[in-house]
Amino acid sequence: MKEITAVIRRDKLQETKKVLEELGFPSVSIQSVDGRGKQRGMVCDNDLDPDLPDKFCTSVKLTPTPSTYAIEHALPKVALFVPKRMLTMVVPDDLVTKIVKSIISVNKTGKTGDGKIFVLPIEDAVRVRTGETGGEAIA
């Protein structure tokens, strides 16, 4: 058993769910999270180049969430975050590659911010209703 954790764009959630359903794996937990990557949460091009006009901005410009926080606490700046969706699913070993491939194929746009997928080992699973453990619990 493996746990697949995928952090993806918010607007790709429906397509991802559809693809997982087609694979015969509809069980998934979805969470709203905030994340940042190599770009440190800067999603707008003119965040990097302030002289760039707004019309060249490719995505929604985010305002710093805790804007007064940095001033109050004398921090050097505000840490920016991008809202994301996190999918968590526990799948049998042999399906991992297939599911990861299909999540990538749906979510790929080629721009930064497409997300990350992590595969973690899981020791056991229990279905609460019946008390089944192991592979039966996630089948």
Next chain:
Amino acid sequence: MKMIRAFIRPEKEQEVVLALEGAGFSSLTKMPVFGRGKQKGLQVGPVHYDELPKMLIMMVVNDGDVTKVVNLMMDKSRTGFVGDGKIFISPVEATYTVRTGEAVL
């Protein structure tokens, strides 16, 4: 690779994130969570708080960086009082970048 899940005080989140960024670990995911620990919540006079708000910071780093990141998180989020939180570390078998489809961190 290891996944680090740190439950920290919400008010310490910005400090921790900026310190991590300064050390070169800018990538992380955060989510607000509610939980309780050994003290079964918090008793303030007659009022008992069963679940307290915490910020869960999740990040995946290379094996060699784990100690550094954990020490940094502990330094920045410690107040010395109960409720400072916990840090859990678990193994990660594979990581994929969706943009490129490559299996790299």
